Structure formats: structure tokens, C-alpha cells
Amino acid sequence: MSSPAGPQRPPRDERPPRDIGRQIKVWFRFVPREGWLPYDTEGLWATRLSADTARVDNVPFLQDGVAEGETVRFRTDADGVHWSTGRVADSGNCTVRVLSLPDGPLGRDAHAVHERFAPFGLGGEVFSADFPLVALTVPGGADLRGIKALLARGRDEGWWHFEVSCATDAWRAA
Known part of the structure; x- marks a missing residue:
């Protein structure tokens, strides 16, 4: 007689992250502007709110269209880097x-x-x-x-x- 297998464990990326409420670095990609700083990414500190959202905790120097306090969605790549995929909620800032x-x-x-x-x-x-x-x-x-x-x-x-x-x-x- 075999015993039931029990509930299946969720895949790795469906488990709740352990760092909710902690600061993470969320990275933004953009096209560099001609005659401006030669960067194509900017990392902003953010407080993780869920598995794929975070609230931006500092003011961006390079990334347009986002302000401190905004909630952004991100995806985490295989290296553990969090890349912004868009804004979820405005901050009013x-x-x-x-x-x-x-x-x-x-x-x-x-x-x-x-x-x-x-x-x-x-x-x-x-x-x-x-x-x-x-x-x-x-x-x-x-x-x-x-x-x-x-x-x-x-x-x-x-x-x-x-x-x-x-x-x-x-x-x-x-």
C-alpha cells in the first residue's frame, strides 16, 4: 500500500521571497541619451513588497518616468538581479x-x-x-x-x- 504524496511543492519562483519588507536593488534599462551620461542602466534601492513588486526608495538620476515612492514590478534573472518591467502604482511625487x-x-x-x-x-x-x-x-x-x-x-x-x-x-x- 502506498501513501499519498502530499501537496506538491511550488516551483522555486512561486515561493514567497524571504526578503519582503527589506531593501533590494531594482535595475532599470534605458537607451542612453546623446550628449548625456553614457549609461544604459540605473539601479535604485527599493523596498520589496511582494514576489515581483517593490517601492522605489531613492530618487533616480537617469531613469525617466519614475519617482521616489512609486511601486514597480520586476523580474529576477538567473543571476538574482531584479529588472524593472514597469510601474504598478504612482506615488504622486x-x-x-x-x-x-x-x-x-x-x-x-x-x-x-x-x-x-x-x-x-x-x-x-x-x-x-x-x-x-x-x-x-x-x-x-x-x-x-x-x-x-x-x-x-x-x-x-x-x-x-x-x-x-x-x-x-x-x-x-x-
Whole structure:
């Protein structure tokens, strides 16, 4: 007499991951822009929410169309690298990148850029000392009109170049 085999074990990729709630690196692929940094991938820290979703925990320097706080879906390759496959949920945040002009009044001082945006309570990161690109997270509840006015003023007065790499409807309407 044989005993029942019991429930089948799920395949490896169907088991719940052990690192839910922990930070993982999620990688994004994109086509490099001409005249810009020569990268075609960017890794962002994210908190794993499920087997294939994570919430982005930092501001992107290179990847367009995603902001801190967004939920993204990913697939994990055979080497254990998590590759983004798309956005699942918006955060309501925007991503703005500011690069001060070396011959402008702020020089190459990323701290001076941060100081200009401090009254708005914006957080961000600096790419490097050699390339002082400041990537800012603009929360949906921030003074969007005021931030847009400061960005335009800085551009017009020769402080910086800027780009909005992830915008919301609220940003566009402000």
C-alpha cells in the first residue's frame, strides 16, 4: 500500500521571497541619451513588497518616468538581479534634476542648489562631486507653483539647467 504524496511543492519562483519588507536593488534599462551620461542602466534601492513588486526608495538620476515612492514590478534573472518591467502604482511625487552651471553664480556647488530648494522641504541626492547633478523628489503636496517658478528663475538667471523627468497631472497643472 502506498501513501499519498502530499501537496506538491511550488516551483522555486512561486515561493514567497524571504526578503519582503527589506531593501533590494531594482535595475532599470534605458537607451542612453546623446550628449548625456553614457549609461544604459540605473539601479535604485527599493523596498520589496511582494514576489515581483517593490517601492522605489531613492530618487533616480537617469531613469525617466519614475519617482521616489512609486511601486514597480520586476523580474529576477538567473543571476538574482531584479529588472524593472514597469510601474504598478504612482506615488504622486515628481522627479526634477538640476545641474548648476560651472560659470554661473552657484558654480559647481550642489549644496547651494539644495539651499535654494530647502524652503520647499525637498529632499534629493547628488550624483557625484565631479558631476554635481542634483536629483530632487517633489512631493505631490509641495508648493508646485513656487518650485516651478524657482526652477524657471534659476534657468533664466544662469544658475542651472533643469529637467522634469517624472511629472504628475498636478505638476503639469501648476
